[in-house]
Amino acid sequence: MYAFRVIGQKKLNGTIEIFGAKNAVLPIMAAALLTKDPIHLTNVSYLSDVMILAQLLESMGMKITQGQNEITLQANNIMSTHADYDYVSKMRASFWVLGPLLSRFGHAEVSLPGGCAIGTRPVDLYLMALKEMGADIRVENGYVKAVGPLHSAEIFFPKISVGATHNTIMAAVLTKGTTIIHNPALEPEIIDLISLLQKMGANIQGIGTKTLIINGVEQLNGCTHAIVPDRIETATFAVAAALTQGKIFMRGARLNLISAVADTLKKSNIRFEQQTDGLLVDAQKATLTATPIITCEYPGFPTDAQALLTSLLSLAKGESLVEERIFENRFMHIPELKRMGANIRILNSHTVLIRGVSELSGATVMSSDLRGGVGLVLAALAAKGESIIQRIYHIDRGYYQLENKLQQLGADIQRINLPD
Numbered sequence: 001m002y003a004f005r006v007i008g009q010k011k012l013n014g015t016i017e018i019f020g021a022k023n024a025v026l027p028i029m030a031a032a033l034l035t036k037d038p039i040h041l042t043n044v045s046y047l048s049d050v051m052i053l054a055q056l057l058e059s060m061g062m063k064i065t066q067g068q069n070e071i072t073l074q075a076n077n078i079m080s081t082h083a084d085y086d087y088v089s090k091m092r093a094s095f096w097v098l099g100p101l102l103s104r105f106g107h108a109e110v111s112l113p114g115g116c117a118i119g120t121r122p123v124d125l126y127l128m129a130l131k132e133m134g135a136d137i138r139v140e141n142g143y144v145k146a147v148g149p150l151h152s153a154e155i156f157f158p159k160i161s162v163g164a165t166h167n168t169i170m171a172a173v174l175t176k177g178t179t180i181i182h183n184p185a186l187e188p189e190i191i192d193l194i195s196l197l198q199k200m201g202a203n204i205q206g207i208g209t210k211t212l213i214i215n216g217v218e219q220l221n222g223c224t225h226a227i228v229p230d231r232i233e234t235a236t237f238a239v240a241a242a243l244t245q246g247k248i249f250m251r252g253a254r255l256n257l258i259s260a261v262a263d264t265l266k267k268s269n270i271r272f273e274q275q276t277d278g279l280l281v282d283a284q285k286a287t288l289t290a291t292p293i294i295t296c297e298y299p300g301f302p303t304d305a306q307a308l309l310t311s312l313l314s315l316a317k318g319e320s321l322v323e324e325r326i327f328e329n330r331f332m333h334i335p336e337l338k339r340m341g342a343n344i345r346i347l348n349s350h351t352v353l354i355r356g357v358s359e360l361s362g363a364t365v366m367s368s369d370l371r372g373g374v375g376l377v378l379a380a381l382a383a384k385g386e387s388i389i390q391r392i393y394h395i396d397r398g399y400y401q402l403e404n405k406l407q408q409l410g411a412d413i414q415r416i417n418l419p420d
Helices: 022-034 048-060 092-105 124-132 162-172 188-200 231-244 255-266 303-313 334-339 370-382 402-408
Strands: 002-007 013-017 039-042 063-067 070-074 107-111 136-140 143-147 154-156 178-182 203-205 211-215 223-226 247-251 271-275 278-282 319-323 343-348 351-355 364-366 386-390 412-417
Touching (some): 002 370, 013 402, 022 048, 022 070, 022 092, 022 162, 022 188, 092 107, 124 154, 162 178, 162 188, 188 223, 231 247, 231 255, 231 278, 255 303, 303 334, 303 370, 334 370, 370 386, 402 412
Parallel strands (some): 013 247, 039 223, 154 178
Antiparallel strands (some): 002 386, 002 412, 063 070, 107 143, 247 278, 271 278, 343 351
């Protein structure tokens, strides 16, 4: 069992690399099931979630070759359309193989998903869309069993769902006729998936709007694609700079992907400068200022950055109200922040009130999920003394060698091995 040991209050300065987004590479890897030709992906970060999905795809017969921040996938010899519980229970995005399997092969058997404990996150919208497209779907013994063939349909999502949008797009690209998706998610990771599919030969219109029009094609081809930079990792290091009054250049990062987070941080006198090869965040003159946060669908404030800003606002002058409107149970890191001296009151399951304190103190805390765990690491970077962050396997799901990047910037952080 590994943990992070952090000695806080070190200014972070220097340059790091921002690689491809976890939430983009996972559906794109699943999309490789749509063709027998090789899909070559660059700007890939070898997160634990990426490795789990690679193992699942290999168990089906996909050939996968890894290189330096790149991966090639070829589904020309798929022997099984069964996605086993052992893989899908570990990582929710594994469920995204359902759409491409059903579209290309006409049948799939996929375990119901697992992942971070941040709410129920049901798959009802995924299944609703596939049923609208003609799939016969049954749920038996913890597995979704789906049989085609699929036909085109007009689909109305009653609420925005990133996963259901991914899955439905992948199901529709090989389905004969015109499928229309109303109220799709607009996240950059959705746009990145569509960009890949277009390179493969898909016919998709209405990109970036509230209506997607997908004209099915008979087959898709291989291609090379660079994964979009990880906007949540970018936001993480921007907050790290703010909390330590540092100056960080993130090679490969793009300001337009974190506009809502940047707008919030600018209120604390933090400067952003987009350069040709990356993004500079200068917080040397930062004065952390209280501000309200309301999470919502893109292009609003991202739910995945809520825990990052909660840590920052713990040290901001004044009172901040934080409303979480995407997931329930996304304040599980709050009791751990309070162990470090934060003054936070949970008003209800979706709202917390933060009164900024002058200083946080190091403590032993426990990560309950990916983003909450990183929020605790950020708090530890700003806290006085030593902190131990336990259960960092959650963090490894979305950050590749986080401690190495922080060390490059001057942080005093070590990965340590705890007794069982």
